[in-house]
Amino acid sequence: MTPVGEEVRKNTVGEDLAPARELGLWLRALQSFFDPSNHPFGESERADIPTRNFSCETAIARDVLFRCLQLAGRLSPEDASAQAQPLLAALEPEAARPEGLSRQPGPAVTERALAELSEVLKDGCGLAGALLGAPSVGFEGWSSLGSVLSRELRGSEAAGLLASTQAGGGALPVPEPLAALAERLTPDELGEDIFHVFNVFMSLLGSLRFAETRLRSEAQVQQLLPLFTLIHDDTRGLLDFIESRGLRTEGLGEGVRDALDGTAYAIRMELRKIFEHELVDFCSLRQPSQVFVRAENALGLLRDSFQQSVLAVAQSFDPAVDGGQLFASFHTKLEQSLVLRRDLWRLVRLVRRAAGEVETFPLSLLLERLGSFRQGSQRYLMFKDWEPFERFHEEIESAAEARETAHVLHRFDAFLETLFNQVNMRGVLAPEPFDPASAAE
Secondary structure, three states: OOOHHHHHHHOOOOOOOOHHHHHHHHHHHHHHHOOHHHOOOOHHHHHOHHHOOOHHHHHHHHHHHHHHHHHHHHOOHHHHHHHHHHHHHHHOOHHHOOOOOOOOOHHHHHHHHHHHHHHHHHHHHHHHHHHHOOOOOOHHHHHHHHHHHHHHHHOOHHHHHHHHHHHHHOOOOOOHHHHHHHHOOOOHHHHHHHHHHHHHHHHHHHHHHHHHHHHOOOOOHHHHHHHHHHHHHHHHHHHHHHHHOHHHOOOOOHHHHHHHHHHHHHHHHHHHHHHHHHOOOOOOOOOHHHHHHHHHHHHHHHHHHHHHHHHHHHHHHOOOOOHHHHOHHHHHHHHHHHHHHHHHHHHHHHHHHHHHOOOOOOHHHHHHHHHHHHHOHHHHOOHHHHHHHHHHHHHHHHOOOHHHHHHHHHHHHHHHHHHHHHHHOOHHHOOOOOOHHHHOO
């Protein structure tokens, strides 16, 4: 039998999850989706929840239910059993069962459970569709749909199994350096707690990876909202664990306690930034580009925050832990950020020179350099920052006189300086303080 860890690795190294794991992820996401406290509502929206129109959320729930129905239809009993058995073996070893009683799920039981789950999903699609037939969907209708779905999914053997499979084996595996670090901690309870922290972070990063894959597919971007609510729910659970148990574990040194406390605080602030600012109105946005930008920015912020948090916790026990050993993208992100920071600084210097010599400076040189930047390191910026470069490029080209050109260049300089400072604040650049001399051409 394939070890659980190896099974996890096989199903997470690619861009797409296996159908059973994707289905388990969506089922968990749906259950978090109907908890309003997980949603990115602004203060005024949260106060108006009883009178809010939940048509958009209901449409998203229907679409996700339909996706679940598609995935369930692709699952054969044999596939479901193959996905579930490694996890079940880990959760319920032979020694834990009474003598003479063996686990025999059998294809017939699995087939019946899958059929029952499909019926639940069909009924959910029908209920959501019926609600959407009205001019608007009130909070009571939306929450009633959630109550019915939650009750039916809790009673579904297949749903419980698939959700557990995703939660227990659908995450990214804990990197070996982290597993080894947790293993050598004493007392054993401390090692178990820290491993749990690492494991939940990797689960969150796995959910983010899947969301990023969906973002770049042809799927409706707003369908990512249940994934955001799941990430919010799981992150709150992790923070509660750290604050209620992790910080009180025996054997914690003052430095480790401060690191855990600081990590919990930083993540809470990041969650507030994302769910009380970045994603507010996400469901009601109509411009696809705006929805894409909001989602991309939120995913990037969450990914960087979780990776930096894992590194901070690990280094509180062992300062020699290297971020590049933990995450394949860590060094890539560092290298890209170094190049981006250098190129932005060079562009700032060139724009200031052009603004100071507006009567004589050859704008063709600036436009050529700006074009090279847009073809090169601009791709290391968030998508939301791309459009201003195109706009400034056009304004510089179309400026009719020196005075107009100078005005555009001063505005461009202010934008570039702000952007440079934002890039320079990236966590991955913290060990690499900026040296203007090294960026000189």
